[in-house]
Amino acid sequence: MKAAPQSQQRLLDLQELDAALDRSAHRRRTLPETAEIERLEGRLTELRDAVVTAETEVSDLDREQKKAEQDVDQVRTRAERDQQRLDSGMVTSAKDLANLQSEIASLRRRQSDLEEVVLEIMERREEADARAARLRTEREEAGRELTSVTERRDAAWKEIDEEVAATGAARTAVAKDVPDDLMALYEKLRAQFGGVGAAALHRGRCQGCHLALNTVDLNRIRAAAQDEVVRCEECRRILIRTPESGL
Known part of the structure; x- marks a missing residue:
């Protein structure tokens, strides 16, 4: 799957807003x-x-x-x-x-x-x-x-x-910046993995499963095009590359 780096970055904003919505729902229930x-x-x-x-x-x-x-x-x-x-x-x-x-x-x-x-x-x-x-x-x-x-x-x-x-209004505004196919994948993964569909790659570690990627996986991601949507090999969440990714 391909998506502009800026669109992929917006997934982190979207994930943060979705996490806030999940916390609000949990607070309301409990x-x-x-x-x-x-x-x-x-x-x-x-x-x-x-x-x-x-x-x-x-x-x-x-x-x-x-x-x-x-x-x-x-x-x-x-x-x-x-x-x-x-x-x-x-x-x-x-x-x-x-x-x-x-x-x-x-x-x-x-x-x-x-x-x-x-x-x-x-x-x-x-x-x-x-x-x-x-x-x-x-x-x-x-x-x-x-x-x-x-x-x-x-x-x-x-x-x-x-x-x-x-938060919902802010999410709607952010979601407009995410392509439909990337959004569909994100929503699918969120449903599968406890509400977290996308996570930052920070210093070689996936912030979704909090596991460090091995050298082979890091090299693969390092070599991938900037518009390629990459996934964590451990938890299969979407990995978002940032300047702090350690690549």
Whole structure:
């Protein structure tokens, strides 16, 4: 392949710009904010689920407490009714009086037991309510943190995108100075060799693979015409000759 020395030199400028674009793309992919956002989104999902579970528990305990309080009221009402019968003097039979007094005592014990149940449920509900409140607070804090990190990521993305736009414009201008066939070879090699398609020959060493060329290869390159596109025998990248090539 033939190309004017000036066109070949432009490949080094192009390679530098492409390397900058690759670095920008890598930075965009690996922003620490991106990983932090992923972590916070996962945490928020966990907290939302936990809040729903805690609030459901509170709701269940509310119903349980209401049912227990209704049971207390029923027993209290019945005991009060029996006490009124006892106090009214309407029951005169000794046996009936004994039975009524026994029932009242049983109802009082039952009422006391049910009131203990209500207190236990109230304690559990208070704990569940506090847990739900704490989880809601954590959810809100995680949401604010996610918003803040997202804003930082978006600002970083904007900065990177602006850099990419400027570098891309510069690359377009440089690419106009490179013949199509040389550009096609360069792009092919870039795809094959980790984004580096052309490298300078510096003091007898390829800057692409960083290996020193042997004497035979250096003599071959030394003898090649200035417009001949030469390749590194080790890595096959395009070698660009410069005054520092050591030829």
